[in-house]
Amino acid sequence: MNIATTRGLNGGNALPTQAKKWARLLEVPYIERQGNGSLQAIKDAYNLDGILVATKNGPQLFSDEGILFYHPGMAVLRLQKIFQGEQDNFVAACELKLGSRILDATLGFASDAAIASYVVGNDGLVQGLEASKPLWFLVTEGLQHYVSDEPLLDQALRRIKTKWTEAGIYLKTLASDSFDVVYFDPMFKYPVKLSSNMKPLRPMAYTEPLVRATLTEALRVAPLVVVKERTPRVLRDLGINELLGSKYSKVKYGILRRKANETT
Ligand SMILES: C[S@@+](CC[C@H](N)C(=O)[O-])C[C@H]1O[C@@H](n2cnc3c(N)ncnc32)[C@H](O)[C@@H]1O
Known part of the structure; x- marks a missing residue:
């Protein structure tokens, strides 16, 4: 993915310094922004997929689908429902409880990871993997x-550990039983046309489909593996038959369990 950094408008000298620092960290070019020059013009001139912009409100990611900035999204509403x-x-599919260790292999905007982190608490572990470098950085x-407005949510966010890596590659480096559960929420093969929240993420996201070999590796790393999908055929093709989900939603959580005779 071809990305670069630049400064936002109205932030003084701190912004170019910040953008240069991020460029060094991410090993991508820093592009000098002329006056109030448009981000689209920079993107076109340098043939970029996206631009990481240092703004006074933190990093923002500009792409063909608009501007992305971090927000906990549906995690706020979901947490309120858990409080009630x-x-x-x-949480039910991943069998999360205080102290659980979960590897969220497809971190994205970390809404699920935020919920997991709240549920597993201080003694648990939430590690999130993200294959897209700009998304990993932004999140x-x-x-x-x-x-x-919710300190318990903020504490949960701070506890999440993240890593820029592709899940299939990283799983191979982990010892058996390093986690209690590995969770996958890959980009849907057939995007939901009306779902606007994933739209700006798509051009920046890693979109390769999940394969059986990765699930086999995940089942070595944890005795429970959960895959979120909205097309039952995709889950069946992955050899997953146990499903959990609401009858009001197409989204299902496919559950794979390590069999008793499978050694680790
Ligand atoms: C649908 S989003 C995940 C949303 C996330 N569950 C949430 O609550 O915000 C999928 C994300 O996983 C990343 N991804 C997809 N496949 C991956 C893989 N094999 N390894 C690491 N990251 C992956 C994509 O780049 C994208 O950011």
Whole structure:
């Protein structure tokens, strides 16, 4: 993916310094922005997929689908429902409880990871993997700095550990039983046309489909593997037959369990 950094408008000298620092960290070019020059003009001139912009509100990612900046999204509403005692299907499918260790292999905007982090608490572990370098950076910064109206959510965000890597590659480096559960929420093969929240993420996201070999590796790393999907055929093709989900939603959580005779 071809990306570069530049400064936002109206932020003084701190912004170019910040953008240069990020460029060094991410090993991508820093592009000098002439006056109030448009981001689209820079993107076209340098043939970029996206531009990481240092703004006074933190990093923002500009692409053909618009501007992306970190926000906890649906995690806020989901957390309120958990406070009210409602079941969260992701938590139920992953069998999360205080102290659980979960590897979120497809971090994205970390809404699921935020919920997981709240549920597993201080003694648990949430590690998130993200294959897209700009998304990993944007979300990692957001998890460290975002301030919501709910201190318990902010504490949960700060506890999430992130890593820029592709899941299939990273799983191979992990010892058996390093986690209690590995979770996958890959980009849907057939995007939901009306779903606007994933739209700006798509041009920046890693979109290769999940393959069986990765699930086999995940089942070595944890005895429970959960895959979120909205097309049942995709889950069946991956050899997953146990499903959990609401009858009101197409989204299902496919569950794979290590068999008793499978050694680690
Ligand atoms: C649908 S989003 C995940 C949304 C996330 N569950 C949330 O709550 O915000 C999928 C994300 O996983 C990343 N991704 C997809 N496949 C991956 C893989 N094999 N390894 C690491 N990251 C992956 C994509 O770049 C994208 O950011």
